[in-house]
Amino acid sequence: MSGTPRSGAPTSGTRPDPGDSPPLTVAVTGAGGSGAVTAGLILLEAVAAAGLFGLLRRSAGPQIRGGESAALLRFGPAPVHCAGDRCDLLAALDWANHERFAEEIPLDADSLVLTDPAAGTPPAVVAAGDAALREIGFADSARERAGGRPNMVAVGAAGALAGLPLDALLDGAARTLAGKGEAVVAAARACIRAGFDLADPAERLRKPASAPAEIPQRWHINGNEAAGLGALRAGVRFVAAYPITPASEMLEWLAPRLERLGGTLLQAEDELASVNMIIGSAFGGVPALTATSGPGLSLMLEGIGLAVASETPIVVVDVMRGGPSTGIPTKSEQSDLNAALYGLHGDAPHLVLAALDIGDCAHTVAWATRLAWQLQTAAIVLSDQSLGQSRMVGEPAPVAEEPLAALQHPTAAGDAPFRRYAVTADGISPMSVPGEPGLAYTADGLEHDPTGAPSSRAADHADQLDKRRHKLLAHDYGPHWAEITEPADPDAVALTLLTFGACRGAVLEAAARLRAGGHAVRTVALRLLAPLRRRALMHALGDTRVLVVEQSHGAQLFHYLHAEQALPAHARSLARAGPLPLRPGEIVDAAAALIDAHRGGP
Template sequence: MGRHEEKASFDAAGAAAVGERPRDSVCIAILGSGGAGALTTGGLLLEAAARRGLYGMMTRSVGPQIRGGEAAAFVRLATRPVACMADRFDAVIAIDWRRADRFADELALDAESLLIGDPGKPGDAAAAPVPESLARSGARVVDIAFADLAAAVPGGRENMVALGLAAGLVGIAAEELDGLIAKRLGAKGTAAVEASRAGCAQGLAAAAVLPVRFPLPRPEAEPGPRWRITGNQAAGLGAVQGGVRFAAAYPITPATEVLEWLAPALRRLGGTLVQAEDELASINMIIGASFGGVPALTATSGPGLALMVESLGLAVASEVPIVVVDVMRGGPSTGIPTKSEQSDLNIAVMGCHGDAPHVVVAPLSVGDCRLTTQWAVHLAETLQTVAVVLSDQFLGQSQAVIAPPEPEDFGTRRKVLPRTVEGYRRYELVGDSISPMALPGITGGQYTADGLTHGENALPSSRASDHRAQLDKRAAKLVQADYGAHWAEIEGEGDIAILCWGSLAGAAREAAERLAEAGAPVRLVALRLLAPLRTEALVEALGHRRVLVVEQSHSGQFLNYLRGSGALTGETRSLRRPGPLPIRPGEIAAAVQEWRRS
């Protein structure tokens, strides 16, 4: 690391100094061991808050087990839209403490936090005290006998008691929960609804004895329409919005929900989804469908992307538009399938052999998965190339309550050969380097798409001149493309710029907002377009500021990529950490302030 650059470390005091805004947001972790229903509880809490007019998001943290492992719902509720977790948790609600230790790294707690849980009775199988790893934070421990409270009502379940308690903690009333329970559990019958209501009532009553509560006010203005959506669902929606009508899929965590959302959606839209035998097949299936003229997409995660890379090069060389959504997880190898990391940047941008320019974009929030995926389809289709969407587990599997994300009318249209022709040359060197594509069925348009180097007439050629001309063509069409304003989000003024990409935009924006409120504003630059890198525009956006590069990777993939491109011309620092621990807004703000002091 250079003289002017060092890895910033988490400075809790610094984070506190710039002030987390109290009580317009509450962050709660709900934990449980196998089958306790922590994720269900978290989802219902989020929905109950949404019905009250609040915003929020829920991320999930689970172990590798299919069933019966530990699970945690991290829920942040707020009076305004939020795009990241808070710096710390106000409360941990443990249906039981048995496996809570495994979440210790992910639970930022302090003396103001509450550790609410059921220690159980000596001799119970589920009995476990608060683990030392959490207790040492100094957080106040409150014992609530969830099991006993649940047992006191017919058919009562501990997770419903926990829901009632969490609702009480943030000021959600019994009648607000009742409506939700009737809606969500009505299909299970009257008895189930009544048992859940009674369980919630037990929890609400128990909340009254807590030493402190964090009631959130209702928003002053009536909130407009809102959605509850995950990033994986939003990516699917963006795909079909962009015109995708064929998908091929191989299941992989944490991308599977994109495919599971698309399967019925495509059927309803007159499209199709095929489950492939592996990722080698799924990528080639979408190339085949797109060659036939149907916009096509697949979704995967790091290991699947690694298998697809050879065929990404095929699509680049044969100029067949395709979109690959990579919902990143911890790597390398199998890594941490259930948790987030921004470490597929290198393979997404540079994985192909040969010179294979293509598009790489990254959504900046859960809701932005819609626009960014739609944009990726637009760029792939209009530029006749590959577009990779770098989402991640945090965006993909988080549920967010947000204003409905707006699509955009890109006017997406592939440049297709319009009619019968003579003397057609598929890879003709035309002005914008995007030659009209013949689709099967067009008389006179017949050609053989090829991964072999070819001439303008699509026939294989090993001539240096053909190789050079087609390499130039494929590079030029990406350089000449109009990326509009979507390439980055640029906000604020200040002596320091925070530069990030993808899902970290949420935490970075919140850090920038806090710094501005503290009278220490910064510029925020969040990249949505990673390749081709808009180097000149980026240099201009950064100006002469010092640049704090923030990313969730161990080696600094983003930093090194920017350096290689020449986009970083001045003093630079790196704030980075591998997944799965998120980089929180307070850490980013603290790193900025620490740099200013030094």
């Protein structure tokens, strides 16, 4: 490695002590085809081989495919669930459209930037900052080795500076590139060794880690794959969907695995067909699911209403992205909440759930599937791009292997018509599948009487509306409705951070920092959004000050909870649109300001 610090930049002696072990963030950027994402995947494999935890986010331009890209890896000795406040190390393979990533890769005086002289001059957004710049010849070093690639040299240099063992980096390359043949793996390993040797030990951000004798059993998975795993474990055996970013990976992961389990995945002609296909599957007794994103969810809403009216259990996974319309397909946002809650026309009570982290995608989709079948209704599960497409190395998430609820139907009684939609004490009516003698019924979108016969009578309409609402409100959802964390002294809580979905990771880290600063902070992360467990939520909030944290421009969660009269009048909102992730530091700042402004009482 050559070069000197920029004027005014700190020397390595002022960097954080490499013996400290907070999470590190390493970013690799480059033009399409430069292999930035592949470099990130190898580094994540190295993190796993070193026995550490990691979270790899990827970022792309507006092209969806091709164009510039970035891999952003945060890792450390404890589980990592969110982006950090800053980037410790940036390896720039080139500077093509790097300005598009500048906000996503915040650099400061303690950041180190590796730049290849062959890539030209760093853009002003980097050169004008305080980060230390170091030149390293990724391209020149790669050319000295048969089949060499600059991104592999960058993996070696960045890994060495981040304290990852060489053996872990070499193992990561072998695992990531195994399908490309021995020659590619050998060339990559040679380049990684070269990059590792080029790194200056005095510049290390952390002392070299020692790979454990036995690698812990951890998940290496993204949220889309975890959601698919949850669906399979819950018994889903039919999936119909139309490809859409960022949900398509879930379908790609499910296709071969469904087939091995005797199930089927069908690519439909559009989202309208998809939702109607899974309604047909569930009507026939086969648990079914579809996955989509915001634009697709909009097209499915009428079909979801059909599932509610006909009391047919289906699951729709919405991997949210920036909106409205086509919006920002490659970036994350939580702005589909209103559509999921209110988008169906008429009074159409249904389930809305939100996964809280990558591993929790498995648990939440499995739980949603079981609830849909227990309650004979539609369930919308909200994930988002940051969960769906980010990859973690972390502890396996618990996914209960519980059977689906058995269909509740009686033996046919003579010539009496089967009362499929009978009003019952718990609101759950008997249900049969086609072909059962004496238990045939009509299921469609028309209002009906208890037998399923179309009816426009006010009494029938009121009875069915009450029944469909009652069964959701009366159900015991147990403790899964939310995840609640308490400080050491729950009675001293000064503030509750309330959130849902992917923001939970940043909220947990912010709460930990606030507690370390002497503030007693509780967190509540909602997994079940509808029907809202209003009384349970109000009990959890107590009489503390409340800050509602979410990633939407219109503060959709905040307004929904106020509409449900579930928030105290003094509750405040921290709502920001995508595409930048909410970071722990900005939550800490907002929470501390709220605490300071209200010292002495709410």
